[in-house]
Amino acid sequence: MAHDAHMAAAGVTTVLDAVSAGEFSAKRMRREIFAATLEALAQALATVTANPARALGLFDRGELVHGKRADLLRVRMVDDVPVVVAVWRQGRKVM
Numbered sequence: 001m002a003h004d005a006h007m008a009a010a011g012v013t014t015v016l017d018a019v020s021a022g023e024f025s026a027k028r029m030r031r032e033i034f035a036a037t038l039e040a041l042a043q044a045l046a047t048v049t050a051n052p053a054r055a056l057g058l059f060d061r062g063e064l065v066h067g068k069r070a071d072l073l074r075v076r077m078v079d080d081v082p083v084v085v086a087v088w089r090q091g092r093k094v095m
Helices: 002-020 026-048 050-055
Strands: 072-078 081-089
Antiparallel strands (some): 072 081
8 A cells, every 4th residue: 555655656746747847748747657657666576576585695586687587477366366377487488
């Protein structure tokens, strides 16, 4: 819930900055909100991927960048329950 509030605040602040600068256009607002949302999403993903990996000393994983393990889960929500539908380990699909 706090994360949702942070994302909303980031988008609202950016839009208010655009409005106060006299750059009030729907296209600009959408672009700014999208950018703020992506930034908040990246921070949220790091909270559950890169940060724990670093805390455990696992510096070869935790983010999808060249030279790291590239472990990845694809999850689909089924009746509000996350279900793993695909798994990649070291960049190779194993499920």
